[in-house]
Amino acid sequence: MIVSSTGSGQVYNYHKATLREQDIxxxxxxxxxxxxxxRVGSSNPSSDNDAGDLFFxxxxxxxxxxxxxNNSWDEAQSVGNFYxxxxxxxxxxxxxxxxxxxxxxxxSQVLLIINGVLQKPNAGTSAPADGFxxxxxxxxxxxxxxxxxxxxxxxxxxxxxxxTPSDNTVDADILQSGCVSDAKVAANAAIAGSKxxxxxxxxxxxxxxxxxxxxxxxxxxxQITQVSNSSGHTYIKTRNNTSGGNFYVNTWDNxxxxxxxxxxxxxxxxxxxxxxxxxxxxxINAGSSGTDVIVLRFDSDNGGAFNIKxxxxxxxxxxxxxxxxxxxxxxxxxxxxxxxxxxxxxxSIAIGQTGAxxxxxxxxxxxxxxxxxxxxxxxxxxxxxxxxxxxSRVGIGTDSPSWNLDVKGSxxxxxxEGTGWAxxxxxxxxxxxxxxxxxxxxxxxxGSEKVFINTDGAVGIGTDDPRGSSTYQGLEISGTSGGVxxxxxxxxxxxxxxxxxxxxxxxxxVNTRYNLKWHSDGDVELPTGNLKVASGKGIMFSPYDTTxxxxxxxxxxxxxxxEGTFNPDLIxxxxxxxxxxxxxxxxxxxxxxxxxxxGNLVHINIYFANFHIDSQFDSKLARVxxxxxxxxxxxxxxxxxxxxAHGQAxxxxxxxxxxxxxxxxxxxxxxxxxxxxxxxxASGRYLMLSGTxxxx
Numbered sequence: 254m255i256v257s258s259t260g261s262g263q264v265y266n267y268h269k270a271t272l273r274e275q276d277i278x279x280x281x282x283x284x285x286x287x288x289x290x291x292r293v294g295s296s297n298p299s300s301d302n303d304a305g306d307l308f309f310x311x312x313x314x315x316x317x318x319x320x321x322x323n324n325s326w327d328e329a330q331s332v333g334n335f336y337x338x339x340x341x342x343x344x345x346x347x348x349x350x351x352x353x354x355x356x357x358x359x360x361s362q363v364l365l366i367i368n369g370v371l372q373k374p375n376a377g378t379s380a381p382a383d384g385f386x387x388x389x390x391x392x393x394x395x396x397x398x399x400x401x402x403x404x405x406x407x408x409x410x411x412x413x414x415x416x417t418p419s420d421n422t423v424d425a426d427i428l429q430s431g432c433v434s435d436a437k438v439a440a441n442a443a444i445a446g447s448k449x450x451x452x453x454x455x456x457x458x459x460x461x462x463x464x465x466x467x468x469x470x471x472x473x474x475x476q477i478t479q480v481s482n483s484s485g486h487t488y489i490k491t492r493n494n495t496s497g498g499n500f501y502v503n504t505w506d507n508x509x510x511x512x513x514x515x516x517x518x519x520x521x522x523x524x525x526x527x528x529x530x531x532x533x534x535x536x537i538n539a540g541s542s543g544t545d546v547i548v549l550r551f552d553s554d555n556g557g558a559f560n561i562k563x564x565x566x567x568x569x570x571x572x573x574x575x576x577x578x579x580x581x582x583x584x585x586x587x588x589x590x591x592x593x594x595x596x597x598x599x600x601s602i603a604i605g606q607t608g609a610x611x612x613x614x615x616x617x618x619x620x621x622x623x624x625x626x627x628x629x630x631x632x633x634x635x636x637x638x639x640x641x642x643x644x645s646r647v648g649i650g651t652d653s654p655s656w657n658l659d660v661k662g663s664x665x666x667x668x669x670e671g672t673g674w675a676x677x678x679x680x681x682x683x684x685x686x687x688x689x690x691x692x693x694x695x696x697x698x699x700g701s702e703k704v705f706i707n708t709d710g711a712v713g714i715g716t717d718d719p720r721g722s723s724t725y726q727g728l729e730i731s732g733t734s735g736g737v738x739x740x741x742x743x744x745x746x747x748x749x750x751x752x753x754x755x756x757x758x759x760x761x762x763v764n765t766r767y768n769l770k771w772h773s774d775g776d777v778e779l780p781t782g783n784l785k786v787a788s789g790k791g792i793m794f795s796p797y798d799t800t801x802x803x804x805x806x807x808x809x810x811x812x813x814x815x816e817g818t819f820n821p822d823l824i825x826x827x828x829x830x831x832x833x834x835x836x837x838x839x840x841x842x843x844x845x846x847x848x849x850x851x852g853n854l855v856h857i858n859i860y861f862a863n864f865h866i867d868s869q870f871d872s873k874l875a876r877v878x879x880x881x882x883x884x885x886x887x888x889x890x891x892x893x894x895x896x897x898a899h900g901q902a903x904x905x906x907x908x909x910x911x912x913x914x915x916x917x918x919x920x921x922x923x924x925x926x927x928x929x930x931x932x933x934x935a936s937g938r939y940l941m942l943s944g945t946x947x948x949x
């Protein structure tokens with residue numbers, strides 16, 4: 254049954270198909286049979302299996318067929334892959350277009366069943382009258398399925414499974430060019446040499462009992478080179494049937510694009526390096542003229558070498574040099590017969606015995622650095638002295654002096670000793686500066702003494718008589734107006750500590766102000782800022798006694814000061830109802846409290862106005878509460894009397910409020926036999942209270 258809309262007029266067509274009972278039973282039986290023969294799950298069924306049953310394994314995404322002969326599930330050979338797909342969004346009785354997962358190319362590849370009815374696939378991308386069409390990944394139905402309708406969607410892929418070819422049925426036309434790689438060729442395959450391209454691109458290896466590698470011309474008689482191995486020996490053999498044939502070694506010269514001959518062996522046995530016509534058994538030709546051309550070099554495994562060099566070999570008077578590879582040992586000038594310890598390289602000479610450390614002094618000339626080094630045998634350059642000729646510097650303990658005189662060492666001393674006094678003079682820029690030592694030490698700048706240190710260790714700046722004492726050294730800064738010590742950060746002044754005739758202090762350069770001053774009359778001044786005392790510390794008012802380790806007493810230590818305001822409570826005693834203390838009501842917000850705390854004493858001033866006390870409250874009992882600090886300590890010091898006044902006059906003797914330790918309020922007290930002006934009754938009353946109590 255399908256209900257479909259005909260358009261905007263909202264006219265619905267109702268189609269009904271009436272089947273015979275036996276047809277319905279036949280269809281039901283077919284559906285039941287199909288449900289038994291086709292199943293879906295994540296593991297292969299182990300029971301109720303018949304030959305030809307189909308099962309889709311969701312774990313492997315494969316369609317399997319039951320093989321009754323082997324009692325096994327075999328993979329079905331099919332056109333393409335099978336996918337169990339889903340439609341979205343859900344059916345709601347209105348939508349006719351849905352997105353299908355694993356969308357194929359054609360509608361005929363989708364097996365779609367809705368409410369047990371197999372839907373007809375249609376060609377094209379437009380919505381059909383019956384069944385469905387496919388537009389990309391969108392399934393377009395001919396009518397909207399009702400909400401809650403069930404469906405099953407299976408997509409059949411388009412890839413064709415290819416079976417395994419039979420033996421000897423694949424020819425060369427089927428194989429793709431270049432598809433056979435080296436890995437596919439058996440290691441023991443014997444491939445004929447005629448089938449290998451003559452251009453080898455990798456190294457060739459010949460393995461045999463006596464391997465040979467031969468290169469020869471086409472007739473096999475001339476220009477034969479044979480490399481062979483026999484009885485543990487390697488032979489290189491050449492043969493030239495032409496009389497006088499020689500052996501040459503050439504290499505490609507990329508610059509000149511040719512093959513120059515590097516090594517020659519003549520038929521008679523003469524060998525040449527750098528020449529093709531050696532006149533003796535060994536002739537070496539450097540191949541160029543110029544300075545320090547190495548003609549012959551002998552090198553050892555440990556890095557040592559002996560060179561024979563020649564300069565201006567083309568001239569009639571060449572200069573021959575014999576060296577050890579690092580520095581020349583001897584030069585022979587054929588024109589002047591001049592002999593040098595060094596020519597163009599480094600050279601050394603040792604004076605003394607050699608063979609043990611420090612039994613000789615070595616003088617070494619460093620040509621690259623233009624330096625002369627003095628050091629002990631077995632030591633290093635710069636151990637004793639270095640003369641830097643290029644920079645006119647002298648180094649002691651260093652081979653690279655940074656200054657005209659540079660002295661370095663782990664424990665270095667420069668000694669200047671004089672019988673009367675000794676002086677180190679430093680003159681530059683037109684100013685004469687020097688350091689003089691006799692019994693004292695003086696520093697002169699511009700010819701005048703600036704810093705003086707005496708034998709007691711006292712330091713004077715601007716004076717040669719610094720004050721000190723027998724027990725400690727002193728620093729005296731003297732000037733016409735006083736002295737100053739400056740503290741800077743990256744050459745920017747931050748603080749000054751100064752002293753003048755009648756005043757000294759600390760000056761803040763950043764904020765251009767004095768933070769502390771002390772005067773000759775003994776006063777100490779804080780021009781800006783406050784004096785802050787750390788927690789647990791205070792100001793001691795006892796005389797300072799240097800004879801004891803902790804002078805003064807804690808009782809004389811001012812360690813706390815505080816002032817502020819608070820909201821006091823007026824509490825009356827209810828005698829008629831609950832016999833309890835209750836807060837007094839006010840006609841308006843008119844209660845004030847102010848306190849000053851110095852040490853452990855708190856002074857309070859309290860004022861109540863416009864309050865009202867009903868007749869049920871006791872006219873003689875009252876409390877004033879919500880003190881800023883708890884009364885204490887828990888001994889007789891916690892009791893205090895606070896005086897008060899109410900109405901128009903101060904109360905007579907015996908009236909007041911007293912405090913109790915550990916409380917935050919004071920209670921009224923009336924002495925026996927005294928008169929008491931009741932302050933309960935009508936509104937408009939006021940009460941003033943003042944006094945001091947002790948805290949913990």
